[in-house]
Amino acid sequence: MSTRLAVLFGGRSGEHEVSRRSAESILAHLDREAYDVTEVLIGRDGGWTVNGTATTFSAALDVLSRQDVVFPALHGPYGEDGTVQSMLEWLDVAYVGNGVFASAAGMDKAITKRLLTAEGLRVADGVSLRLDEELSEADREWLGLPVFVKPSRAGSSLGVSKVEDWSQLPAALALARESDSRVLVERGIKGREIDVAVLEHLDGRIEAGPPLEINVSSAAFFDYEAKYEGGAVFDIPAKLDPETTRILQDRAVQAFRALDCRGLLRVDFFLPDGETEPILNEVNTFPGFTAKSQYPQIWQRAGLEFPALLEILIEGARKETRLSAVAG
Numbered sequence: 001m002s003t004r005l006a007v008l009f010g011g012r013s014g015e016h017e018v019s020r021r022s023a024e025s026i027l028a029h030l031d032r033e034a035y036d037v038t039e040v041l042i043g044r045d046g047g048w049t050v051n052g053t054a055t056t057f058s059a060a061l062d063v064l065s066r067q068d069v070v071f072p073a074l075h076g077p078y079g080e081d082g083t084v085q086s087m088l089e090w091l092d093v094a095y096v097g098n099g100v101f102a103s104a105a106g107m108d109k110a111i112t113k114r115l116l117t118a119e120g121l122r123v124a125d126g127v128s129l130r131l132d133e134e135l136s137e138a139d140r141e142w143l144g145l146p147v148f149v150k151p152s153r154a155g156s157s158l159g160v161s162k163v164e165d166w167s168q169l170p171a172a173l174a175l176a177r178e179s180d181s182r183v184l185v186e187r188g189i190k191g192r193e194i195d196v197a198v199l200e201h202l203d204g205r206i207e208a209g210p211p212l213e214i215n216v217s218s219a220a221f222f223d224y225e226a227k228y229e230g231g232a233v234f235d236i237p238a239k240l241d242p243e244t245t246r247i248l249q250d251r252a253v254q255a256f257r258a259l260d261c262r263g264l265l266r267v268d269f270f271l272p273d274g275e276t277e278p279i280l281n282e283v284n285t286f287p288g289f290t291a292k293s294q295y296p297q298i299w300q301r302a303g304l305e306f307p308a309l310l311e312i313l314i315e316g317a318r319k320e321t322r323l324s325a326v327a328g
Contacts (some may be wrong), residue, residue, distance in 0.1 A: 001313070002033070002034060002035055002036040002186075003034060003035050003036065003037065003068045003073070003264070003318075004035075004036050004038070004066065004067045004068045004069070004070050004085050005035040005036070005037050005038070005070075005071060005314065006037075006038040006040050006063065006067045006069075006070045006071065006075055007023050007037060007039055007071045007130060008028075008038075008040045008042070008064070008070055008072045008073065008074065009022065009023030009039075009040070009041060009042070009073040009074060010042040010043060010044070010074075010281055011042045011044075011046075011073075011074045011075070011076065011078050011079040012044060012046055012078045012079075013074075013075065013076030013077045013078050013079060013080075013135055013154075013284065014076060014154065014158045014179060015075035015076035015154075015155055015158065016044050017240055018075050018288060018290070019073055019074050019075050019076075019079070020041075021288075021290040021291075022075070022288055022289035022290050022293070023039075023073040023289075025288075025289050025290050025291050025296070025306070026289055026310060027039070029274065029306040029307050029310060030310060031311070033210070033297075034311075035314075036068065037052065037112075038051060038063060039051050039052070040060060040063065040064065042078075042079075047171070047286065048060035048205070048269075050063050052053055057235065061087075061091065061231055064088070064091055064093060065091045065092075065093055067095045067316050068091055068094065068318065069093075069095065069096065069318055070088055070093055070095040070096070070312075071096045071310075072084050072085070072088070072092070072095055072097065072286070073093070073094065073184070073221045073286070074228075074286065074287060075155055075286060075288070076107075076154055077091060077107070077153060077154065078156045078284045079170060079286075080103060080107055080285060081103055081104055081108075081153065081182075082099075082100040082101070082103040082104035082107070082154065082227075084096070085097075085099055085100045085103050086100045087226055088319070094106065094316045094317045094318050094320065095261045095317055096260055096263060096313045096314060096316075097259050097262070097285065097286050097313070098259075098263060098264075098265070098285040098286070099260070099262060100136070100275055101177050101259075101260055102259045102260050102261045102262070102285055103204070103285050104260075104284075104287035105259055106259055106283045106284070107153050107285065108142035108153050109150070109152050109153070109184055109282055110128040110152050110182065110184060112206040112259070112282065112283055113126070114204060114266070114281055114298045115229060115254055115259060116258055116259075117259075119255075119258040121254060121256060121258070121280050122277060122278065122279050123152075123279060123280050123281075124186045124187060124189060124218060124270065124279050124280075124281060124300075125142075125184045125187040126143075126184050126185055126191065126325075127139045127141065127143065127184070127288045128152060128184055128186065129182065129183045129185065130181065130182055131177065131181040131182070132316060134173075135185055135237055136276040140166060142158070143186075144164055144187065144188075144299065145163070145164055145166070145188070145250050146162055146188035147162075147163045147169075147185050147186060147187060147188055148160060148161070148162055148163070148184075148185075148188060149161045149163055149169070149173060149175075149176050149183060149184070149185050149186075150176055150183070150184050151176045151177070151179035151180035151182070151183060151184075152180050152182040153179075153180045154161060154179040154180055154183065154309075156285065158179050159177075159178055159179040159180070160176070161175055161176070161255065162188070162202055168323045169185075169264035170292045175219070182192060182281070183231060189270040189272060189279055190273055191270045191272040191273050191275075192213055192238070192270070192282075193214040193216075193268070193269075193270060193271075194212065194213055194214075194238055194240075194248060194268075194269045194270075194271050194278065195211070195212045195213075195214065195215065195266055195267070195268050195269070195294050195298070196208050196209065196211050196212070196248050196249060196251075196252035196266070196267045196269065196298075197209040197252075197264070197266050197276065197287070197294070197295045197298040197299060198205065198253060198255075198256045198261070198267065199253050199262065199263075199264055199299065199304075199309075200256075200261075200262055200263050200264070201310065201312060201316075201318060202312060202315055202316055206253055206256060206257070207253075208248075208250075208252045209250035209298040209301070209302045210237035210238075210245075210246055210251050210298060210301055210302055211236075211237055211240060211248050211249070212234050212235065212237070212238060212294050212297070212298050213234070213235040213236075213237045213238035213240075214232055214233075214234060214291075214294075215232065215233045215234075216231060216232050216234065217232070217233065219233060224283050226321075227247060233261065234294060234297060236297060236298055236301040238303065240271075243276065246270075247276055247277065247278065248269060248278055251267070251269070251278060251280065252265070252267040252269075255267050255280060255283055256272075259283065259285075259306035262316075262320060263286075263313055263316055263317065264286070264287070264295070264322075265283055265284070265285060265287075266283065266284040266287035266295050267280060267283050267284075267295060268280075268281045268282050268284070268324045269321075282284045290315040296309060312324045
């Protein structure tokens with residue numbers, strides 16, 4: 001009998017369109033003989049649509065509650081931050097990916113830094129600012145230039161600016177605060193940008209894939225346009241010596257465990273020039289799943305094709321629910 005699977009996508013965040021692209025790729029690669037698929041779209045205005053027909057929130061919840069598994073292909077606030085995960089927990093339905101705690105903690109870059117630092121992981125130096133706070137002269141001197149200014153709770157490089165002169169800081173803070181009331185100002189790091197994908201297999205193994213190096217050709221940094229409109233080239237595997245590769249993979253798995261993740265995680269590192277110990281930049285508890293996204297490409301390079309990757313994530317969600325039921 002086919003597994004009843006709802007793909008949940010869209011959402012109210014600035015990453016609505018990215019979520020739709022992720023869902024499009026997921027839907028295109030699902031085995032339709034194995035899965036009875038329902039498409040559930042959350043509009044930018046918060047309205048709900050099931051299989052192309054507008055419906056009420058309560059009716060959509062009823063549809064979700066009758067699924068064997070929900071695949072929340074959501075990015076950013078109102079989806080990747082634990083809100084939808086808590087709703088699915090309340091409905092008592094299995095769902096792909098990280099739980100409430102890991103999703104909430106992973107979405108907040110400042111909280112992520114604190115948790116990972118406590119585990120001994122190296123993170124970028126930075127200052128967290130609330131809405132009414134400005135960067136002090138002492139912090140300016142400590143951080144130096146350049147700095148990166150980013151919303152604390154947003155993804156896909158939305159609202160991120162590179163500041164190379166302090167006169168640019170007010171505009172950068174204003175842009176970041178369009179996405180979040182809390183902002184991070186981080187020291188710029190000179191080095192290579194390396195991403196590592198982590199996957200939890202059905203037998204419980206937690207595996208890190210081959211490191212991916214981001215080479216940006218037409219942008220100052222790996223911003224939203226470079227991610228989704230071209231301008232970046234991915235080298236998989238990154239040209240690294242075996243020991244550096246091992247360290248990156250070990251640190252990625254350590255981050256996965258530190259945040260109590262399940263299913264999947266993408267960990268983004270900086271590798272400073274001449275060093276082997278990476279600096280962890282940020283994590284993505286539900287990374288992009290578009291055709292151009294790093295996570296699926298990493299696993300494809302490792303020999304795991306998209307349909308097989310989806311099956312591991314979906315069946316892993318069902319297994320997690322069964323184990324929870326036994327424990328309860």
